[in-house]
Amino acid sequence: MNMPLAKSVISAGVRSAPPAPVAAKVLPLPVKQKAMNTRAYETLGNMAATVVPPVVMVLLLLTVWQVLCMRPGATLPPPSKIWTEAYDLIVDPFFVAGPQDIGLGWRVLVSLERVAIGYGLAAVFGIALGTLVGQSVWAMRGLDPIFQVLRTISPLAWLPISLAAFRDSQPSAIFVIFITSVWPIIINTAVGIRNIPQDYRNVAAVLRLNPLEFFWKIMIPSAAPYIFTGLRIGIGLSWLAIVAAEMLTGGVGIGFFIWDAWNSSRLPDIFIALAYIGIVGFILDRIVAGLASVVTRGTAAN
Amino acid sequence: MTAYCRIDHVDKTYKRGTTETCVLKEITLDIEKGEYVSIIGHSGCGKSTLLNIVAGLTPATNGGVILEGREVNDPGPDRAVVFQNHSLLPWLTVYDNVRLAVDKVCSATKSRAERHAWTVHNLDLVQMTHAKDKRPSEISGGMKQRVGLARALSMEPKVLLLDEPFGALDALTRAHLQDTVMGLHQKLGNTVMMITHDVDEAVLLSDRIIMMTNGPAAQIGEILPVPLARPRKRLELVADATFLKCRQRVLEFLYERHQFVEAA
Numbered sequence: 001m002n003m004p005l006a007k008s009v010i011s012a013g014v015r016s017a018p019p020a021p022v023a024a025k026v027l028p029l030p031v032k033q034k035a036m037n038t039r040a041y042e043t044l045g046n047m048a049a050t051v052v053p054p055v056v057m058v059l060l061l062l063t064v065w066q067v068l069c070m071r072p073g074a075t076l077p078p079p080s081k082i083w084t085e086a087y088d089l090i091v092d093p094f095f096v097a098g099p100q101d102i103g104l105g106w107r108v109l110v111s112l113e114r115v116a117i118g119y120g121l122a123a124v125f126g127i128a129l130g131t132l133v134g135q136s137v138w139a140m141r142g143l144d145p146i147f148q149v150l151r152t153i154s155p156l157a158w159l160p161i162s163l164a165a166f167r168d169s170q171p172s173a174i175f176v177i178f179i180t181s182v183w184p185i186i187i188n189t190a191v192g193i194r195n196i197p198q199d200y201r202n203v204a205a206v207l208r209l210n211p212l213e214f215f216w217k218i219m220i221p222s223a224a225p226y227i228f229t230g231l232r233i234g235i236g237l238s239w240l241a242i243v244a245a246e247m248l249t250g251g252v253g254i255g256f257f258i259w260d261a262w263n264s265s266r267l268p269d270i271f272i273a274l275a276y277i278g279i280v281g282f283i284l285d286r287i288v289a290g291l292a293s294v295v296t297r298g299t300a301a302n
Numbered sequence: 303m304t305a306y307c308r309i310d311h312v313d314k315t316y317k318r319g320t321t322e323t324c325v326l327k328e329i330t331l332d333i334e335k336g337e338y339v340s341i342i343g344h345s346g347c348g349k350s351t352l353l354n355i356v357a358g359l360t361p362a363t364n365g366g367v368i369l370e371g372r373e374v375n376d377p378g379p380d381r382a383v384v385f386q387n388h389s390l391l392p393w394l395t396v397y398d399n400v401r402l403a404v405d406k407v408c409s410a411t412k413s414r415a416e417r418h419a420w421t422v423h424n425l426d427l428v429q430m431t432h433a434k435d436k437r438p439s440e441i442s443g444g445m446k447q448r449v450g451l452a453r454a455l456s457m458e459p460k461v462l463l464l465d466e467p468f469g470a471l472d473a474l475t476r477a478h479l480q481d482t483v484m485g486l487h488q489k490l491g492n493t494v495m496m497i498t499h500d501v502d503e504a505v506l507l508s509d510r511i512i513m514m515t516n517g518p519a520a521q522i523g524e525i526l527p528v529p530l531a532r533p534r535k536r537l538e539l540v541a542d543a544t545f546l547k548c549r550q551r552v553l554e555f556l557y558e559r560h561q562f563v564e565a566a
Contacts, residue, residue, distance in 0.1 A: 199389035202359055205377040207406045207457075217402065221393040297393075 118177025130189025
């Protein structure tokens, strides 16, 4: 990293010196260019190694799909048809052509907003409750069986109850997200808290940390790997649940778009929406995983 | 005149269901200020339990610990512990591990700048300033123990408790660290109570060696004063008559009179 930087500094210095002869200006340039090129080739090579295999596989799958769905009487559209019919959705995620005729990017953002609120609440409640359950034997005995039963309930089964309680689709969808993603966060946090080594508790005892200091300085960092496992499962589940919830509650989100497309027989649009959901879900997972590796740096290494 | 630190008629029994196991029986020991006391015994004789009772991490069934005329029941920084397995917090750097203790213990008495200086000073004492920004996973076992020692020293404990601090180290690192501890004891005049199962280590470092009988219901079998002048030099002591005699006494106690029985 330092090499080209140093070179460019030198060459810049040479160039900015006003009385320097013309030849001195020309000389350093080809050297710099060459170094840049080799570096660029290396990076390109590395990128190709990670990018090319999945691209090849995708192309292969698309070809198989194309071949299978091209024959007359096929129930699903082939990729070529999707490309031509859903062209506007593919090329511009952020167009606005009317109240219900907007790009998928906007719809995803609306869904993401719901997920952000529901999942954010789930993270806060989940970590707090998980800490309580992990810390107190009685809280665990009382609450753990309830959690174990409640967590098996399908997200959509909660929807009628939340609709009845909130009498509005927006908070109901958010509640479904919350109730779906909160369980893995609670359970993993509780396991993490329960697994805090006695050594760390001894250190805290000798230092006479108060409960708040113990929570921030020992519990959270020590349980962080577990908590992040819960958070990662939770974000996946909430992204699964939002699509289903939006199908039923309506509105602007990506889930309702699929339902709407199905009702108006726009099959190609559904495929595009599926691709969006998959990619956004993948990105969400990567974000939480990346956050985890930054926050738990050091903890996992021991 | 009462002792600086007195372990007074301490019993410890563990109850599991209806069966009671007596680990320690009638332990009474006085430790003077500035004294270096080692507790030696076979594994399972309850010596670590005794240290935990003094630290306040384990409650005694009967009896208690009196430090400077006051009974102590809870753990606290006046009885800082260097744990056998270092117990550094892996998510904090070397500096932050010590700083956590300094911030907690000296928050009322020292300013921010003074706390920083005090942290660095204690890392200097154990020659670990060079690695202050490393994490525990990036330094060797001996270095971790040094940091653990710096953390304990930074609390300026009335009694420094060492729980087999060198047990997990190789012989050379152990010798090096023993010299460090000996130097620091000489320099700072700490009162130290050390658990060990290494005879040479006990004789080299201690003013008195407390020999424990085998459990269950372990007692103090014998107390051996080590009348060697300080500072002590490892190499000179190898052939020293007093050193050899003390060593002989401890070995006889451990391997003739109180042989280790696996059945316990």
